[in-house]
Amino acid sequence: MPYDLVRPLLFSLDAETAHEFALCALAASGRVLPAKRLDAAAAVEVMGISFPNRIGLAAGLDKNGEAIDGLAWLGFGFLELGTVTPRPQPGNPRPRMFRLPEVKGIINRMGFNNHGVDALIANVSAAKYKGVLGINIGKNFDTPIERAADDYLAALDKVYPFAHYVTINISSPNTKNLRQLQDASELDDLLTRLKAAQTRLADVHGRYVPLALKIAPDLDDEQLGAIADALRRHRIDGVIATNTTLARDKIEGVRFSEQTGGLSGAPLFEASTAIVGKLSQALAGELPIIAAGGVFDARTARAKLDAGASLVQLLSGLVYRGPGLVRECVQATL
Numbered sequence: 500m501p502y503d504l505v506r507p508l509l510f511s512l513d514a515e516t517a518h519e520f521a522l523c524a525l526a527a528s529g530r531v532l533p534a535k536r537l538d539a540a541a542a543v544e545v546m547g548i549s550f551p552n553r554i555g556l557a558a559g560l561d562k563n564g565e566a567i568d569g570l571a572w573l574g575f576g577f578l579e580l581g582t583v584t585p586r587p588q589p590g591n592p593r594p595r596m597f598r599l600p601e602v603k604g605i606i607n608r609m610g611f612n613n614h615g616v617d618a619l620i621a622n623v624s625a626a627k628y629k630g631v632l633g634i635n636i637g638k639n640f641d642t643p644i645e646r647a648a649d650d651y652l653a654a655l656d657k658v659y660p661f662a663h664y665v666t667i668n669i670s671s672p673n674t675k676n677l678r679q680l681q682d683a684s685e686l687d688d689l690l691t692r693l694k695a696a697q698t699r700l701a702d703v704h705g706r707y708v709p710l711a712l713k714i715a716p717d718l719d720d721e722q723l724g725a726i727a728d729a730l731r732r733h734r735i736d737g738v739i740a741t742n743t744t745l746a747r748d749k750i751e752g753v754r755f756s757e758q759t760g761g762l763s764g765a766p767l768f769e770a771s772t773a774i775v776g777k778l779s780q781a782l783a784g785e786l787p788i789i790a791a792g793g794v795f796d797a798r799t800a801r802a803k804l805d806a807g808a809s810l811v812q813l814l815s816g817l818v819y820r821g822p823g824l825v826r827e828c829v830q831a832t833l
């Protein structure tokens with residue numbers, strides 16, 4: 500069914516209900532369809548993984564891996580599930596997701612609502628999908644920030660055998676003090692422990708699974724330089740730029756702009772693309788960049804590659820443009 504017909508129905512519902520409805524429909528279609536196989540003629544190698552195309556699903560849409568097989572049918576070259584935390588947690592009270600249609604934005608303060616890492620692994624194991632899977636991990640809201648590394652390590656241990664790559668999410672604005680982990684000394688400590696765990700797990704499982712760090716768009720040049728330096732020193736395999744923004748300058752006066760949370764979608768495009776550009780300069784090709792933020796069409800997808808990204812993820816664009824956006828972006832980034 501054309502998305503132009505479905506969208507008014509979804510937009511008549513509150514944002515999170517629409518999201519749940521869409522995810523349910525995808526999960527149901529995934530159950531009846533056979534496993535999706537993609538043509539690998541346009542495959543690209545990034546982080547040592549062969550991606551059938553450059554367009555992926557960003558974390559947050561399928562936090563528990565409930566609709567993997569349905570999502571695969573949209574034509575993504577890779578799917579990133581999560582953020583998942585070691586223990587299940589309910590997230591923040593509703594309402595916690597808001598559409599800002601005048602500016603094609605979304606504000607969310609979900610707060611890592613998820614069923615926990617064990618439930619995610621069960622869903623991944625039950626899926627027919629054999630394509631590239633990223634699993635994005637975070638910390639539980641009630642784990643003190645000084646003990647955050649323990650949560651990342653516990654989740655990494657569990658997801659490692661099921662993921663093609665694992666994303667370390669230290670950039671959600673909706674978990675208290677989480678972004679503090681981007682500061683130089685805390686980041687150094689976290690990356691040291693994660694890298695040691697990765698080396699150990701590669702040995703145990705006989706397979707090297709790359710680690711990607713997901714960063715915020717709200718970083719000044721000095722902070723970004725320090726992060727780039729840490730990524731190189733610790734030989735992290737990739738970086739995802741970016742998560743949602745706390746900035747509101749692009750949406751002043753728009754309904755819901757005062758809501759607490761992270762802003763995504765079109766108003767994030769410029770800032771997140773600028774981060775990709777600066778990172779690309781600082782990293783000089785030493786590790787690949789996966790771009791996310793405000794990709795809504797062929798032009799914005801292409802712009803991420805021009806800024807230095809190797810792969811591109813979508814989320815808010817799917818809400819506004821529907822599944823056709825995937826094909827459009829895949830074509831634009833061949």
Ligand SMILES: Cc1cc2nc3c(=O)[nH]c(=O)nc-3n(C[C@H](O)[C@H](O)[C@H](O)COP(=O)(O)O)c2cc1C
Nearest residue numbers: 557558559582607741742763764791792793814815
């Ligand atoms: C409702 C919603 C939930 C999200 N949840 C997560 C999450 O759990 N983990 C994460 O790393 N990013 C999460 N994100 C951020 C997206 O993965 C992405 O980085 C960001 O939205 C920018 O891309 P976009 O402009 O295409 O949406 C979420 C975004 C939205 C809109």
